[in-house]
Amino acid sequence: MTLLADRPRVTRHPLRPELRRGFAPLAGGAVLLTLLVALAVPAETWQGGWAETRDRTHTxxxxxxxxxxxxAGCWQGGRERRRRTGELLETAVRGPLPRFLASALPVALWVAAGHLAAAALALLATWYCATGDSPYVLVPLADTLVLGCAALAGQVGGRVLPWRLTAPLLATAAYVLLGTLSYDSRSTLAPLSPLLDTAAHQVPVWWQPMVTVAWVGGLTTAAVLALTARRRATALVPLTAATAAAVLLVHTGDDGLVRTNPIALRQVCDTSTTPQICVNARYEKLLPQVTEALSGLTGRLEGVRNVPVRFVDVPGRTGEDEVRLPMITPLGRSVAGGELTDPQRYAWEAGMMLVGRSWCDRTDPATSRVDDAVEHYLAPKPMRDDFDELDPEIDAKKRARARLLAMADEDRRTWLSEYFLTADVCDPKAVPEL
Structure with missing residues (x-):
């Protein structure tokens, strides 16, 4: 008995029981499961692209x-009222702030951990099939802190309004407010939303995630101190920081919070083909697949003059002697999981970029037959997109195709050189006959 009495008592941290069991782990699991389901359903639209993964997990x-x-925080905050232990806890040695943190921090930490795990799994899902670029880790880290703050803010709401319906009502209000701020482009308060709308070729300015955390975190800290601090005036310090962050965000505006990603303006090219094939550096690892898919088309253009110098894949207008590559983005259409989904269709779309006269008000039947013959020669239409039998001009088009195929190689190269000299001309008299 003496030995047992002399054994030192183990002092356990008051957060330990809440962290290991109870509602907090369930809240973290709910966040993790919700985000994984939201990410898994349209996985082909982001998997393989780092920017797409960043934007999808952020949204x-x-x-x-x-x-x-x-x-989750609100439900935890109303626990004392539901259990009718509020008066009992008022007699505890700890003050209001330590009691608040002992209840709120486990939920906030588990919610943050749930999001961090979901973001890490999304990054791993893209890592093995990434097509170029590099991961963007600052955005998910900032989102983790923002979600932890949201749980603390919910706890304040649950303490102030300890009704059973407060949690779903606050969640609904938060969803509506975020949606309104994020998608109402006319609102000057839109930059205050933690949701920053970025295109795949854009990145947030380096300080935006940190200022957003300061805005949300300062507001949350001010609310916590206003509720629990012995000196309520201390809440003015984080409130001032939050106000400064809010002013900076609003003053900068949505357009100033994002910039074009420098890597999106750079191209990686295969110069061994005619035309050369250049893909956006964000999809550098796709270049061999694109080159292979277009090998039949570029092989048939070898030795042909007046064709564009290169296919390009950059935002904005193309330069002279350039033609746009078929769209790689949005992911899930031409590319999914780091692979071209249909190389034959991709080659046909590339051929259409070279041949089509869609900008012309009208083209005569003879010009249409010539364009169709060149299109069919460079890259035939995929079978599932081939509705030739519904075309009343199909017999004449097939004869034009046959005449082009029957030419000697040198004659065909000469004729194609004349054809591409008029590829951007709408005057039917300028197009060589076939």
Whole structure:
């Protein structure tokens, strides 16, 4: 008995029981499961592209994770009222702030951990089939902190309004507010939303995630201190920081919070083909697949003059002697999981970029037959897109195709050189006959 009495007592941290069991782990699991379901359903639209992965996880975190975190914190905050232990806890040695943190921090930490795990799994899902670029880790890290703040803010709401319906009502209000701020381009308050709308070729300015965390975190800290601090005036310090961050975000505006990613303006080219094939550096690893898919087309253009110098894949207008590559983005159409989904269709679309006269008001039947013959020679239309039998001009078009195929190689190269000299001309008299 003496030995047992002399054994030192183990002092356990008050957060430990809440972290290991109870509602907090369930809240983290709910966030993780919700985000994984939201990411898994349209996985082909982001998997393989780092920017697409960043944007998809960011949108899911803010629009789904944020309201869920608010609801989880709010439910935890109303626990004392539901258990009718509020008066008993008022007699505890600890003050209001330590008691608040002992209840709120486990939920906030588990919510943050749930989001961090979901973001890490999304990055791993892209890592093995990434097509270029590099991961963007600052955005998910900032989102993790924002979701933790949302759980703390929800706890404040649950303490102030300890009703059972407060949690779903606050979550709904958070979702509506975020959606309104994020997608109402006319609102000057739109930059205050934690959801930043970026295109795949854009990145947030380097300070935007940190200032957003300061805005949300300062507002949350001010609310916590206003509720629990012995000196309520201390809440003015984080409130001032939040106000400064908000002013900076609003003053900068949506357009100033994003910039074009420098890598999106750079191209990686295969110069061994005619035309050369250049893909956006964000999809550098796709270049061998694209080159292979277009090998039949570029092989038939070898030795032909007046063709564009290169296929390009950059935002904005193409330069002279350039033609746009068929769209790689959005992912899930031409590319999914780091692979071309249909090389034959991709080659046909590339051929259409060289041949089509869609800008002309009208083209006569003879010109249409010539364009069709060149299109068919360079890259035939995929079978599932081939509705030739419905075309009343199909017999004449097939004869034009046969005449082009029957030419000697040198004669065909000469004729194609004349044809591409008029590829951007709408006057039917300028197009060589076939």
């Amino acid at each position: 899911a975190a803010v629009l789904l994770g944020f309201p869920l975190a608010v609801a």
